[in-house]
Structures are given as C-alpha cells and as structure tokens.
Amino acid sequence: MTVLYHRDVLYRAFLRLVDKLPLPSLRVQRIIAIAVILSQAGIAVTGAVVRVTASGLGCPTWPQCFPGSFTPIGVSEVPVLHQTVEFGNRLLTFVVSLCAALIVLAVTRARRRNDVLLYAWLMPGGTLLQGIIGGITVRTGLLWWTVAVHLLASMLMVWLAVVLYAKINEPDDGIEVVRAPAPLRWLTGLSAVALSGVLIAGTLVTAAGPHAGDKSIERPVARLEVEIVTLVHLHSQLLVGYLALLVGLAFGLFAVGITPPVRKRILVLLAIVCSQALVGVVQYFTDVPAALVVIHVGGAAACVAATAALWASLRTREKIETPTPTPQPA
Numbered sequence: 116m117t118v119l120y121h122r123d124v125l126y127r128a129f130l131r132l133v134d135k136l137p138l139p140s141l142r143v144q145r146i147i148a149i150a151v152i153l154s155q156a157g158i159a160v161t162g163a164v165v166r167v168t169a170s171g172l173g174c175p176t177w178p179q180c181f182p183g184s185f186t187p188i189g190v191s192e193v194p195v196l197h198q199t200v201e202f203g204n205r206l207l208t209f210v211v212s213l214c215a216a217l218i219v220l221a222v223t224r225a226r227r228r229n230d231v232l233l234y235a236w237l238m239p240g241g242t243l244l245q246g247i248i249g250g251i252t253v254r255t256g257l258l259w260w261t262v263a264v265h266l267l268a269s270m271l272m273v274w275l276a277v278v279l280y281a282k283i284n285e286p287d288d289g290i291e292v293v294r295a296p297a298p299l300r301w302l303t304g305l306s307a308v309a310l311s312g313v314l315i316a317g318t319l320v321t322a323a324g325p326h327a328g329d330k331s332i333e334r335p336v337a338r339l340e341v342e343i344v345t346l347v348h349l350h351s352q353l354l355v356g357y358l359a360l361l362v363g364l365a366f367g368l369f370a371v372g373i374t375p376p377v378r379k380r381i382l383v384l385l386a387i388v389c390s391q392a393l394v395g396v397v398q399y400f401t402d403v404p405a406a407l408v409v410i411h412v413g414g415a416a417a418c419v420a421a422t423a424a425l426w427a428s429l430r431t432r433e434k435i436e437t438p439t440p441t442p443q444p445a
Contacts, residue, residue, distance in 0.1 A: 128433060129164050137224075143221060144218075144221050144227075145284065148283050151218050154207075154215075158204070158245075161204045161207055162204060162412075163408055164204070164325075166262070169327070169328060169330045170178050170195065170198075172331065173187070173196075174202055176253065177249065177254060180202055192204055205249075208242070208246060211242050215238035219235045221235075223304070224444070227283070231287075237279075241272045245269065248264055248265050257327065257328045259336075277424050285431055286432060286433070287433040290369075291431075299364060299429070302360065302364045303364060303415065306357060307365060307422055315348065316349050320346045321341040322339035326405065345400060348444075357388070364381065384418070385418050387414065387421050391414040391415065
C-alpha cells in the first residue's frame with residue numbers, strides 16, 4: 116500500500132509539472148509520434164552499420180566507451196573508424212530517448228485516453244530495456260543470440276510506435292469501428308506471427324553469416340555453428356508463407372469491400388515485402404555485401420511498420436457526428 120501511495124503522489128506531482136507546459140495540438144502529437152517511429156527504426160539501421168563495419172566493439176565496455184571514459188580515446192588496439200561508428204550509434208540512443216520522453220509529455224499534457232498513455236509510456240520503458248540489452252551484447256563480446264535479441268527488440272519497438280501513432284490519430288471521444296470481419300483480422304494477426312518467424316530466421320542467418328560485428332583475431336566473436344544455406348532456405352520459406360498470407364488477406368479485404376485507407380495500407384505492405392524479398396535474393400547471389408545488409412534491416416523495419424499500420428487500421432475509433440434535427444415548419 117505504501118508503494119502504491121508514493122507512486123500515486125509522484126504521478127500527481129508529475130501531472131502538475133506537465134500542466135505548466137504548452138498544450139500540444141494534435142498535429143504536434145503526430146509529428147512527435149512520427150519522430151518516435153523514425154528514431155526506433157533508425158537506431159536499428161545504424162546498428163546494422165555498426166555490424167557490417169565490424170565496429171561492434173569500437174567501444175569495448177558499457178555504459179562507458181572505454182574504462183574510465185564515456186567517449187572514445189586514442190588507442191592503437193581499436194581503429195578510430197570503429198570507435199566513431201559505435202560511439203555514434205550510442206549517441207543516437209539519446210535521440211531515441213528524447214523522442215520517447217517528448218511523446219509521453221505531449222499525450223499526458225493533452226490528457227489523452229488511457230490506451231494512448233500506455234503506449235506512450237512503453238516508449239521510454241522499451242528504450243531503457245534496449246539499452247540494457249545493448250550493454251549485455253557488448254559485455255558478452257557480441258554473442259550471436261544477444262545481437263539477435265537486440266534486433267528483435269528494436270522491431271517490437273517499431274511495431275508499438277506505429278500503433279501509438281494510429282491511436283493518437285483516433286478521437287478520444289470516438290466509438291470503436293471495425294473495418295473488417297473477424298476472420299480477416301485474425302488473418303492479419305497470423306501474418307504478424309509469420310513476420311515474427313521471418314525476422315527470427317533472419318537473425319539466425321546473420322548470426323551464421325560473414326558479418327560478425329568485429330574482426331578481432333585475439334578475441335573472435337562466437338558464431339552460430341549452423342550451415343548458412345540451410346538457414347537461408349528457412350528464412351526464404353517463411354517469407355514465402357508470410358507473403359502468401361498477405362496475398363490471401365488482400366483478396367479477402369477487397370472481396371468484402373474496404374475503405375481507401377485500408378486498401379492503401381495492404382497495397383503498400385505488399386510492395387514493401389516484395390521489395391524486401393528482392394533485396395534478399397540479390398544479397399544471396401552477391402555474397403551479402405555490407406550495403407545491402409543495412410538496406411535489408413531498414414526494409415525489415417518497414418515491413419514491421421506497414422504490418423502494424425494495417426493491423427491498427429482494421430479496428431479503430433471514429434467520432435460519430437450526431438445529425439442536426441431538421442426544423443419542422445410551424
């Protein structure tokens with residue numbers, strides 16, 4: 116009870132402080148929410164840059180960069196490029212944290228409904244968790260499964276950020292509107308599960324691939340000891356299954372009649388997934404060039420964002436306007 120009491124007191128004090136801020140318009144809330152999505156996806160892309168440039172241990176300790184220093188220092192053992200790339204990725208965490216803090220302040224000041232507040236608070240909470248996972252990744256010497264968890268957590272944060280954006284756009288005084296029958300909503304959820312399988316398999320391919328994140332001979336990075344061609348086939352087959360679900364979903368949505376926003380989202384999603392598949396094929400036949408790895412991670416974030424946008428659009432809230440009574444002649 117004491118803990119709950121103190122928590123309530125702290126939250127009321129937080130609300131009093133927030134009330135001193137300017138009231139953010141809906142447009143401002145949307146802009147900040149978009150910044151949250153871009154920052155969450157962006158740090159996953161810069162993480163891929165760290166990996167393909169072998170800069171994963173450019174800062175060999177965490178939370179400090181080097182023992183006794185939070186910033187890079189001139190040491191011959193670690194090239195300046197690797198230090199710069201890894202430290203730059205760590206600095207981006209502050210941008211992600213700032214965006215997460217701003218969205219919490221914005222929706223709290225605007226007194227948005229509870230589910231908006233919940234998703235907003237997940238942003239700083241998830242960012243903190245990501246920092247901890249990143250620290251574990253560095254301290255374990257880029258152990259492959261910690262790197263995989265790090266990427267998957269980023270993809271989850273992208274999903275949550277997109278759903279948050281969708282909820283911000285809904286009126287707090289609206290009523291729930293279902294835009295597709297239950298079987299099609301279930302199919303959309305199943306496609307998200309399939310996408311999760313594709314992402315997990317993709318991290319396994321990377322774990323067994325040529326980009327370990329560091330090229331130290333004295334302390335080689337532990338790799339996933341599975342034949343990479345087998346993992347590539349698993350990854351591609353799961354992608355085909357995911358794409359097949361989306362095609363079936365598209366036919367179902369068009370058959371029942373859907374609104375233009377939903378139609379746009381499913382078509383954009385199909386285009387992104389096909390483009391992502393093409394990048395993967397080119398990667399395979401060109402020995403996984405570094406630039407395409409970065410593009411592929413960005414494409415993965417785009418697939419997650421587009422799937423989340425489609426999911427959120429199928430059950431939304433709308434403000435129902437009450438018709439004005441027509442005056443009756445006397």
